[in-house]
Amino acid sequence: MLNPWASEIRRLVTFVVLTLFAGLLTGQLLVTALIATLAYLCWHLTHLVGLERWLRKGGSAMPPIGDGVWGELYYHIYRMRQRNRKSKRRLANVINRFKESTSALPDAAVVLHATGEIEWFNDAAAHYLGLSAPNDIGQRLINLMRHPSFAKYLQQKDFSDSLEISSPVDDMMMLEINIVPYGGKNQNLLIARDITRIKKLENMRKDFVANVSHELRTPLTVLSGSLESLADADDSETLATWRRSLGHMQQHNMRMLSIVDDLLMISQLETADNKSDHYPVSLSAMLSTIYDEATVLSAGAHEIKLDIAPALWLMGDEKELHSAFFNLVANAIRYSPAGGLILMTCQQREEGLYFCVKDNGIGIAPHHIQRLTERFYRVDAGRSRASGGTGLGLAIVKHVLDRHGAKLDITSQVESGSEFCCYFPVDSICEPER
Incomplete structure (x- = not known):
């Protein structure tokens, strides 16, 4: 395109020449020039008014028709607005993709200004941190998360290490906070991960190591003491000492063997394939056997009753189911006083099949119930060991039920008794093999 200013200058020179000629011709040079x-x-x-109207309407339509410098001006403004629209669309797409990707993240993401104001956050941040859009946009995060450790972490400006705090919306939820520079010197990106399960596993591992060490140390101490007694005994008292010591050694040896057997079974349950050995199991026959075993274990100290619907069959592993059901019954016997009632119930409903063990024993406080299926977790450590339990029974029950797609429900009241119910889905119920 030709230089618009050269064309405009030629236009102006031509206009001046014609004006001078007309003024000299008429003899009114000043009036003609005005x-x-x-x-x-x-x-x-006229062109300026047209430009203002076009811009006021958004400038999206074709520009007004103009010549000279105005035509060039319309053209460049139109091209510039077209480029701006394309840039805005590209930027909007980038922002939308960023929002979609961050919204899909399982971790909370919060964009912070250098002074701590919230500029943006994803859906997970609302769930983990209790943020609410758009009310909290522009608010200082330190005012919304009033945790002393977090306030200190945010103010110290040293984010090389992560911070672990409880969630402001749920004290039971543990969060790992990381802050990294984002978008330049004036912004930071806060990432909050839910590490509740990781912390729980860490605590369970610590408890497991401590408890298994304690569980094995007591029998080993008894064995060691008995051996020392035998070594120091005089000939006259050797026979009596042997008898007493052998009884203690045999008792605690059996206890250690039970712990090892239960640990091995849990290991097998964790590593075996689900439903690899499932086949129709007659619950009537199995529970009749468990009833006989429970009667022997109780030694007549409890009243044990069995209420089971006839011809109930369940698709599963008979050995695993027997272990889980017997553990529930054995626990009821161990923690019920002499003369207590223990009721085993197995019935079929529309939603599936259930097996329950109910007792009128010592009961369990509510804050213990959630942890009962952890390995070696004991409500009363001294009473549990005295009763002969290994502390692994309910852990085995949980693993067996998980492998059978079933759930364990526990209800209890202190000094009134407990009820442990196993719920199996409808598709676990089957017909006997023919």
Whole structure:
């Protein structure tokens, strides 16, 4: 395109020459020059008004028709607005993709200004941190998360290490907070991960190591003491000492063997394939056997009853189911006083099949119930060991039920008794093999 200013200068020179010629011809040079100047200004004013109206309407339509410098001006403004629209669309797509990707993240993400104001956050941040859009946009995060450790972490400006705190919306939820520079010097990106399960596993591992060490140390101490007694015994008292010591050693040896057997079974349950050995199991026959075993274990100290619907069959592993059901019954016997009632119930409903063990024993406080299926977790450590339990029974029950797609429900009241119910889905119920 030709230089618009050269064209405009030629236009102006031509206009001046014609004005001078007309003024000399009429003898009114000053009046002619004034009229010509007003006409020139009106021409520019007309284009200026057209430009203002076009821009006020958004400038998205084709620009007004103009020649000279105005035509060039319309063209460049139109091209610039077209480029801006394309840039805005590209930027909007980038922002939308960023929002979609961060919204899909399982971790909470919060964009912070250098002074701590919230600029943006994803859906997970609302769930983990209790943030609410759009009310909390522009608010200082330190005012919304009033945790002393977090306030200190945010103010110290040293984010090389992560911070672990409880969630402001749920004290039981543990969060790992990381802050990294984002978008330049004036922004930071806060990432909060839910590490509740990891912390729980860490605590369970610590408890497991401590408990298994304690569980094995007591029998080993008894064995060691008995051996020392035998070594120091005089000939006259050797026979009596042997008898007493052998009884203690045999008792605690059996206890250690039970612990090892239960640990091995849990290991097998964790590593074996689900439903690898499932086949129709007669619950009537199995529970009749468990009833006989429970009667022997109780030694007549409890009243044991069995209420089972006839011809109930369940698809599963008979050995695993027997272990889980017997553990529930054995626990009821161990923690029920002499003369207590223990009721085993197995019935079929529309939603599936259930097996329950109910007793009127010592009961369990509510804050213990959630942890009962952890390995070696004991409500009363001294009473549990005295009763002969290994502390692994309910852990085995949980693993067996998980492998059979079933759930364990526990209800209890202190000094009134407990009820442990196993719920199996409808598709676990089957017909006997023919």
